[in-house]
Amino acid sequence: xxxxxxxxxxxxxxxxxxxxxxxxxxxxxxxxxxxxxxxxxxxxxxxxxxxxxxxxxxxxxxxxxxxxxxxxxxxxxxxxxxxxxxxxxxxxxxxxxxxxxxxxxxxxxxxxxxxxxxxxxxxxxxxxxxxxxxxxxxxxxxxxxxxxxxxxxxxxx
Amino acid sequence: xxxxxxxxxxxxxxxxxxxxxxxxxxxxxxxxxxxxxxxxxxxxxxxxxxxxxxxxxxxxxxxxxxxxxxxxxxxxxxxxxxxxxxxxxxxxxxxxxxxxxxxxxxxxxxxxxxxxxxxxxxxxxxxxxxxxxxxxxxxxxxxxxxxxxxxxxxxxxxxxxxxxxxxxxxxxxxxxxxxxxxxxxxxxxxxxxxxxxxxxxxxxxxxxxxxxxxxxxxxxxxxxxxxxxxxxxxxxxxxxxxxxxxxxxxxxxxxxxxxxxxxxxxxxxxxxxxxxxxxxxxxxxxxxxxxxxxxxxxxxxxxxxxxxxxxxxxxxxxxxxxxxxxxxxxxxxxxxxxxxxxxxxxxxxxxxxxxxxxxxxxxxxxxxxxxxxxxxxxxxxxxxxxxxxxxxxxxxxxxxxxxxxxxxxxxxxxxxxxxxxxxxxxxxxxxxxxxxxxxxxxxxxxxxxxxxxxxxxxxxxxxxxxxxxxxxxxxxxxxxxxxxxxxxxxxxxxxxxxxxxxxxxxxxxxxxxxxxxxxxxxxxxxxxxxxxxxxxxxxxxxxxxxxxxxxxxxxxxxxxxxxxxxxxxxxxxxxxxxxxxxx
Numbered sequence: 001x002x003x004x005x006x007x008x009x010x011x012x013x014x015x016x017x018x019x020x021x022x023x024x025x026x027x028x029x030x031x032x033x034x035x036x037x038x039x040x041x042x043x044x045x046x047x048x049x050x051x052x053x054x055x056x057x058x059x060x061x062x063x064x065x066x067x068x069x070x071x072x073x074x075x076x077x078x079x080x081x082x083x084x085x086x087x088x089x090x091x092x093x094x095x096x097x098x099x100x101x102x103x104x105x106x107x108x109x110x111x112x113x114x115x116x117x118x119x120x121x122x123x124x125x126x127x128x129x130x131x132x133x134x135x136x137x138x139x140x141x142x143x144x145x146x147x148x149x150x151x152x153x154x155x156x157x
Numbered sequence: 158x159x160x161x162x163x164x165x166x167x168x169x170x171x172x173x174x175x176x177x178x179x180x181x182x183x184x185x186x187x188x189x190x191x192x193x194x195x196x197x198x199x200x201x202x203x204x205x206x207x208x209x210x211x212x213x214x215x216x217x218x219x220x221x222x223x224x225x226x227x228x229x230x231x232x233x234x235x236x237x238x239x240x241x242x243x244x245x246x247x248x249x250x251x252x253x254x255x256x257x258x259x260x261x262x263x264x265x266x267x268x269x270x271x272x273x274x275x276x277x278x279x280x281x282x283x284x285x286x287x288x289x290x291x292x293x294x295x296x297x298x299x300x301x302x303x304x305x306x307x308x309x310x311x312x313x314x315x316x317x318x319x320x321x322x323x324x325x326x327x328x329x330x331x332x333x334x335x336x337x338x339x340x341x342x343x344x345x346x347x348x349x350x351x352x353x354x355x356x357x358x359x360x361x362x363x364x365x366x367x368x369x370x371x372x373x374x375x376x377x378x379x380x381x382x383x384x385x386x387x388x389x390x391x392x393x394x395x396x397x398x399x400x401x402x403x404x405x406x407x408x409x410x411x412x413x414x415x416x417x418x419x420x421x422x423x424x425x426x427x428x429x430x431x432x433x434x435x436x437x438x439x440x441x442x443x444x445x446x447x448x449x450x451x452x453x454x455x456x457x458x459x460x461x462x463x464x465x466x467x468x469x470x471x472x473x474x475x476x477x478x479x480x481x482x483x484x485x486x487x488x489x490x491x492x493x494x495x496x497x498x499x500x501x502x503x504x505x506x507x508x509x510x511x512x513x514x515x516x517x518x519x520x521x522x523x524x525x526x527x528x529x530x531x532x533x534x535x536x537x538x539x540x541x542x543x544x545x546x547x548x549x550x551x552x553x554x555x556x557x558x559x560x561x562x563x564x565x566x567x568x569x570x571x572x573x574x575x576x577x578x579x580x581x582x583x584x585x586x587x588x589x590x591x592x593x594x595x596x597x598x599x600x601x602x603x604x605x606x607x608x609x610x611x612x613x614x615x616x617x618x619x620x621x622x623x624x625x626x627x628x629x630x631x632x633x634x635x636x637x638x639x640x641x642x643x644x645x646x647x648x649x650x651x652x653x654x655x656x657x658x659x660x661x662x663x664x665x666x667x668x669x670x671x672x673x674x675x676x677x678x679x680x681x682x683x684x685x686x687x688x689x690x691x692x693x694x695x696x697x698x699x700x701x702x703x704x705x706x707x708x709x710x711x712x713x714x715x716x717x718x719x720x721x722x723x724x725x726x727x728x729x730x731x732x733x734x735x736x737x738x739x740x
Contacts, residue, residue: 040340044738053348054738055317055326058339062328069340 004041006049010034014049024052024060028067037068073108073115075153077133082121084128089143093129094118096146113153164230179221180208183234190234191243191275193250193268194309195222196358197679199319202310206246207272210234218242244276252283254361255304261362266676268360269307290335295345298518299356299364299672303335306363312336312355319665321635322465324349336363339738346740348468350634352461352663353515353540353672366515366673369537370547376507376536377419384507385495386415387424387487387567390578391513391668392541394689398675399545400556404685406693409560412568415511416561417553424491424567426510427574429483430586431702432490432711433458434573436480436728437583438590438703439719441658445626446595451475453629453644453656456583458482460520461663463732465634470641471734472648476659479729483577484510484517485527487567488534489727494715495567503530509537511544513578513671516663526730540673571705572603572694579687580632580667581608581615584660588619588628589701596622603700609691611666611680614639616656628658633665 006014013030017023027046031038038061047054061067079097081090094105097116101109108115122130127139131149138149160175169186178201180190194205201223209218213231221234233239251273258264290303308327313336316325324347328337338347356364376382393408408425415423437456443449457463457478466473481489488510492503510517521527521535528534539547548555563569573589576582585605592600607617608628613636618625629640643655664670666683669690699705716723 043339053317053323054339055323058328059326063330 004035004039006031006042006045007034010042011049014046018050023050024057025064028057028061032067036072037070040069070108071112073112075114075133077114077116077131078119078122079105079116080120080122080128080130080132081118082125082128084125085121085130088128090129092143093131093141093146096143097150100147100150113157114150162226162228164226164228164232166226166232167234173226176225179210179219179224179226179230179232179234182226183210183221183232188234190221191272192222193272193307193360194311196311196360197677199311199314199358202314204309205250205307207243209239209242211236211239240276244278245282247272247276247278248282250307251278252281253286253288254307255287256281256285261305262365262368263362267362270361288335293344294367295343296349296351296367296519297345297522298351298367298515299344299349299353300367301336301344301355302363302365303337304363305361306336307361308334308336309360311358311360312364315354315358319633319635320350320352320354320663321638322348322350322352325355340740342738342740346738348737350461350464350468350663351516351519351672352634354664355672356515357672357674357676357678366540366542367518368543369518369539370543370550372537373509373539373547374550376509379507381505382507383501383505384420384509385422385424385491386420386509386511387426387429387484387491388412388415388511389426389484389513389668390430390575390582390690391671391674391686392511392544393693394578394669394686395513395674396541396545397556398682399542399548402556403682404689406689407555408693409562410555410558411511412563413558413561414548414553414555417558418547418551420509422491422495422564422567423561424487425563425570425574426483426487426512427570427577428567428705428707429485429487429490430458430574430577430583431571431705431708432486432728433480433483433577433583434586434590434702435708435712435719436724437478438587438594440478440480441587441591442594443720445657452654453659454478456587456660457732458577458583459516459662459664459668460514460523461516462634462637462661463523464516464519464735465637465663467732467735468737470637472645473641474732474734476644477732479731481526481728481730482517482520483574484512484538485520485534485730486728488521488527489530490567490711492530492532492534493727494711497715498566503532506532507536508534509539510535511539511541513541513668513674514538514664515540515672517673524730529727540671541675542673545675566707566710569705569707570697571702571708572697572700573702574705575693575697576690578668578690579609580662580669581605581610581630581660582667582690583662584608584628584630584658586702587658587660588621588626590703592619592621593701593703599701604695608660609687611684611687613665626658627654627656628660629656630660632662632667632670634661634663637661 043057105118131138131141163172173182190208192208203220203223208221210221211233293301313325397405412423455476496503518538573586608630615630669686670683
């Protein structure tokens, strides 16, 4: 595996923010934007540069749902479990996705094609239950439609 | 001037200084508020919610561990409603805690179990919801069973704040919260230095010492084994706590006890400490007078400190005394010198050591030099808590045992040897002998008050042949940074070194506060244990290691001279930089 290192842009950012309050979350955001997740090698490097123990960095990464420790799947599934979606059967949709893909929420499929996340409210409660795959929104989703929706992405491969 | 506060607790009018918590104030008027997360040695974390109390006129429950008493408060600590809430909190904790007390290392000595019994909880009121997390036995010193963790945060606090090790952290949040090294790796791959302060402060069986009692019992049963044992200075002044005595020295009863358990010879680690001093004081003399290697010289008796230095202060390796710890020295001497003198096959010797420490379990195989007798120099390490269990298993009325003496030729120690158990003791013992080595004259007064006591960093000067020797003593790894940063700064900027000699012990209070000692330690207890050790020293006719006739005999008959060829081969070791994380 290729040894990951902070690129010069990120190094510059770290140096700029060193010693400033709230820097850790800021920098972790940038790392995740760049890599799609926070690789351990980069956390170790960051720990040395900022003189912040790795344990503290992991406390922050794992506290916030947003940060990921492993590379995300190619397609990001965001299933809304906000109040409206939940009441209109999002739980059934979630079970169906888990069943078909064999993953739990927060996990990626073995082939790394999908990553399943549960989110709270995508801001379109009128379309509940709502499912987003990458940038595409699927509205008023029914259990029977889930396999069809997912198969489009599988066929693309 | 500190303002004083007047308030009422359960109708009792009391006056305390401003800032005193309700929990603490209640104790002063003989009221015990139960708590699981607040350890008297640590700041409040307000995690468990059991110490709640009411203030008159408010329906809000206050956590007494972290709420200061305020002027005019009228506090109720116990009424049926509060008791009911406390019971529910305990029941909720139990719903997330395995129900296997009978098989737990903390059975009968567990804060959660005790509270459950006090509240008379006899059934499961909530369905069990256990964490599915694996055991971690990787360190060979301290085991972590995260299923038993109640998330009080004591271990994380001691690991991060007191010890500055940061092996432990809280990962995730809510129901998924767990304690673990960063990224769910094993403790052996983390910065963990095996000091065991996590285990010493854990209220349940989440962190416990790795148990070696079975291994020792088996050796004692083995007719082909010649079992010998040594006891560390700090054990003699703490073991009494398990039998209701504080600050009492049980040295001679321990000797008797260990013989009754079946050991064929009973030695004292304090003798090993005398040897350490002979070597280390010689090393200091050489560095000071001949400038063989750089000053300051830094002590290396504490394996957690060694591990910490090898990970975090690799630039100090050259300053470390190459001398092994007293316990390892006694181990190698038992399988060489003692074996030869008594015509015993060293292969048959089983050396067990009783230590206040979990890290000593790691030390016995830390590198190939721990096998310098040709065998593993120490076969098993028991910490104080394990010996207490063995006493109970053996059915011995410990406190009423007759006094006995240790066995020659590795048992008789000078006062200098025993003070190793308290912070500053190694320094004081070394100065007593170094003074003699450097000046050829004996000290008139052997006590050095400046290095004694519970202050985290102690800096002082002693006069040796007209030269001011600057010394520093730190205990609790969180206190090391201040001292070593000064040394680093001097090194980088080519300035005069701030010290000639530095002593570091990983645990607060030194070995008396070790991670393998009886539970619920506070500074008050650390001071009592240390006082008993200093009393042992001052009761001794011989106070300095170099005056111990058995030490003189050891060098005359076997080792030759300090730092001589044989000493270097058997009594010295080396250090190497280790990665902080191996995963």
